[in-house]
Amino acid sequence: MNVRDSEVICGLLKNSGYKICGDEKQADVIILNTCSVRQHAEDRVWSQIGSFKKAGNKRLIIGVVGCMAKNYAEKIFERAPDVDFVVGPQDIHKIPEILSKISKDNLFERKVWEVDGSIRPNEIYHNSFYQEKEHAYLVISEGCSNFCSYCVVPFVRGRLRHRELKNIVKEAEDAVAGGLTRITLLGQNVNAYKDGDVNFTKLLQRLDKIAGLKQLTFFTSHPKDTHPDFFKAIRDSEKLLKSLHLPLQSGSDRILKAMNRGYSAKEYLALIDSYRKIVKGALLTSDIIVGFPGESEDDFKQTYDLVKKAEFNAAYIFKYSPRPHTEALKMADDVEKADKEKRHAKLLELQRGISNKKNAK
Numbered sequence: 001m002n003v004r005d006s007e008v009i010c011g012l013l014k015n016s017g018y019k020i021c022g023d024e025k026q027a028d029v030i031i032l033n034t035c036s037v038r039q040h041a042e043d044r045v046w047s048q049i050g051s052f053k054k055a056g057n058k059r060l061i062i063g064v065v066g067c068m069a070k071n072y073a074e075k076i077f078e079r080a081p082d083v084d085f086v087v088g089p090q091d092i093h094k095i096p097e098i099l100s101k102i103s104k105d106n107l108f109e110r111k112v113w114e115v116d117g118s119i120r121p122n123e124i125y126h127n128s129f130y131q132e133k134e135h136a137y138l139v140i141s142e143g144c145s146n147f148c149s150y151c152v153v154p155f156v157r158g159r160l161r162h163r164e165l166k167n168i169v170k171e172a173e174d175a176v177a178g179g180l181t182r183i184t185l186l187g188q189n190v191n192a193y194k195d196g197d198v199n200f201t202k203l204l205q206r207l208d209k210i211a212g213l214k215q216l217t218f219f220t221s222h223p224k225d226t227h228p229d230f231f232k233a234i235r236d237s238e239k240l241l242k243s244l245h246l247p248l249q250s251g252s253d254r255i256l257k258a259m260n261r262g263y264s265a266k267e268y269l270a271l272i273d274s275y276r277k278i279v280k281g282a283l284l285t286s287d288i289i290v291g292f293p294g295e296s297e298d299d300f301k302q303t304y305d306l307v308k309k310a311e312f313n314a315a316y317i318f319k320y321s322p323r324p325h326t327e328a329l330k331m332a333d334d335v336e337k338a339d340k341e342k343r344h345a346k347l348l349e350l351q352r353g354i355s356n357k358k359n360a361k
């Protein structure tokens, strides 16, 4: 999502006469597009801001945009005095105007240009700036209303909003007309997509018809909105990759409940079993969190056993990181750091073995 947002920002700036510069030492403007999903992502940004000191270039403009802007707002100026402007993820379309104000007006006051998570204007997506030559990311929905108890996304990106079908189709058609042949649809939970009576399956079927488009895929699916009918649509599609990213998060029902995920370990297993039966050669990847508040050795063992059974082609494994605004923040972060590390290493090792075995095939 942030890769696409950065492209959108680059496209807007290019259309306003800016040039994208390969070397940060020569840049007049540096914009950090930030992520708040885990503490580690934020720590990296804080240390990077520190390296863009103005000593060498007093006219250098530094902006912090994205989820950290929403999360910290004014506090960014306290911690990083060289920052000139702060813009939340819903207001990235204002960046060209902000930059022209800053560069014209020497009396410009440092300011947070972030409001209340209003809807992004659709036009910003139609600026035909893509980092890759053949592949485009395409946002179909913004925000999330699932409120998994560990997750900051609903608070920093706002509640779920769907883009209109006609705008998505136009963006895809324009990308293909411009020579792109592969598209990845993006949303925090693409399977919840809706525009009138068009659901995600219908959206895929519509995009499948675009002449010249060779490959289509999507991120991310939530198990509670993923059904066998949808797997049939993957099977029957000409252009869809036979691949699904379906975050598990935990193999313990107790922890899944505390995470507010809306499914049990048994239901998850039944779902992936159905997926593999319906879609031939199906690839499956996942996300898992270890060390969620209250996770016992036994809960972890259930995750370990489920990962063994599930045989994911690949999985991202994260150590739980307490996040502001979330329900889980109210629970004690009581799994010792050393235990989190141990569980993380153990699961990584297990998954590495499974991935190697599967990939060798």
Ligand code: 5AD
Pocket (backbone or CB within 6 Å): 037, 038, 150, 151, 152, 247, 249, 287, 288, 289, 318, 319, 320, 321, 322, 323
């Ligand atoms: N701590 C650790 N991992 C997290 N994720 C989301 N929030 C947190 C958190 N607070 C992980 C989930 C999600 C992925 C994108 O990041 O596994 O699926």
Ligand code: SF4
Pocket (backbone or CB within 6 Å): 144, 145, 146, 147, 148, 151, 152, 153, 154, 188, 189, 222
């Ligand atoms: Fe976060 Fe859950 Fe929404 Fe994914 S589905 S973005 S984990 S709240």
